[in-house]
Amino acid sequence: MPGKASNSGSVPKNWPLHIPYLKTPAYSRNLNPGQLKALRTRSSTAQDTPQTPPGPCPLVRITPIANPSHPANGQSGLFAAKDLLPGSFILPYIGEVHGQGAAHEASDYDLSLDRDTELAVDAARSGNEARFVNDYRGVPGVEKPNAEFREGWNGKERAMGVWVLPAGKAGKGKGIKKGEEILVSYGRGFWGARKEAVEGDSGSEQVDARQLD
Numbered sequence: 001m002p003g004k005a006s007n008s009g010s011v012p013k014n015w016p017l018h019i020p021y022l023k024t025p026a027y028s029r030n031l032n033p034g035q036l037k038a039l040r041t042r043s044s045t046a047q048d049t050p051q052t053p054p055g056p057c058p059l060v061r062i063t064p065i066a067n068p069s070h071p072a073n074g075q076s077g078l079f080a081a082k083d084l085l086p087g088s089f090i091l092p093y094i095g096e097v098h099g100q101g102a103a104h105e106a107s108d109y110d111l112s113l114d115r116d117t118e119l120a121v122d123a124a125r126s127g128n129e130a131r132f133v134n135d136y137r138g139v140p141g142v143e144k145p146n147a148e149f150r151e152g153w154n155g156k157e158r159a160m161g162v163w164v165l166p167a168g169k170a171g172k173g174k175g176i177k178k179g180e181e182i183l184v185s186y187g188r189g190f191w192g193a194r195k196e197a198v199e200g201d202s203g204s205e206q207v208d209a210r211q212l213d
Contacts, residue, residue, distance in 0.1 A: 010055055012129055014062040014076060020126040023054035025159070028098035031119075035099050038114040042153045049152030049161055050089045057091040059084065060182065062132050071138040077181045078132040084176040087166035092159055093130040093149060095123030111149055111160045121160055130162050136183035145185045146176050 011021040031039075061081045065072050084090060093111060100118040109123040109131050123131035136145040145165065152161045162184070164176055176182060 012056040012062055014064060015129075019131075022094045022126050022128055025094055025121065026096040026126060028096060031097070031099055035114070035117045035119045038117045038119050039097065039157050041158075043114075043151065043158060046151050046153040046158055049092065049154045049159060051154070052089075052091065057129055058082070059090055060129050062129055063181075067140065069140045072134050076132050077134045078129055079181050080176045080178050083178050084164045084182075086164055086175045088164045088175070089152075090147065090162040090164060090182065091128065091130055092152075092154075092161045093121060093123065094128040095121045095126060095131065097121050113151065113158055113160065133162055133182055133184055135186040137185075139181065139183060142181075142183060145183050146180070147182045147184050149184055 015021055059080065059082055060078050062076050063079045064076050065074070067073055070077075095109065097113070098120060107122050107124040109127065110120050111122075113119040113121055133147065133149075136142050147162055147164050149160055150163045152159050162182065167174075
């Protein structure tokens, strides 16, 4: 079941032409009844997600990265187009909602929605601006993430979204200033799996050790 895709006139600036831009999620035809039930059942940790107009998000911009010191040099990142307050919702993470399958095992854009039913959302082949959020590790001058992926509830089903990190008990969360890159932590598990894949392909260790901190 395809999501609602945009025509070329309503995609964000710097969006890759070979990737369909989605305004709403796409759904795998292989979702089973248990997965559909899990998708439509609010979990105890799901936070209410603010309703946002479908289409390009005015809070962010996709920006090509041309910094040899940046781990994503030659690719793109997601940057704040406005000042973003601590704890605020930025945008939904839209892609294909699916169950377990070989087609998604190697994806770098796959986020888990429900581990018990192996429900996840993958933005590798189609998605929205959220697919351009990079990991903070190795980014020059950055010591910690300023945002996070979080499960939400949009009134009908569970969904992933990108949120600014809250201020925290110590009040150290300062939000994200206009022009700053939006960065999350992919987690040690992501980089551990990436390291194993690289070593398996090349027989040598090519992943920056900073990415495993």
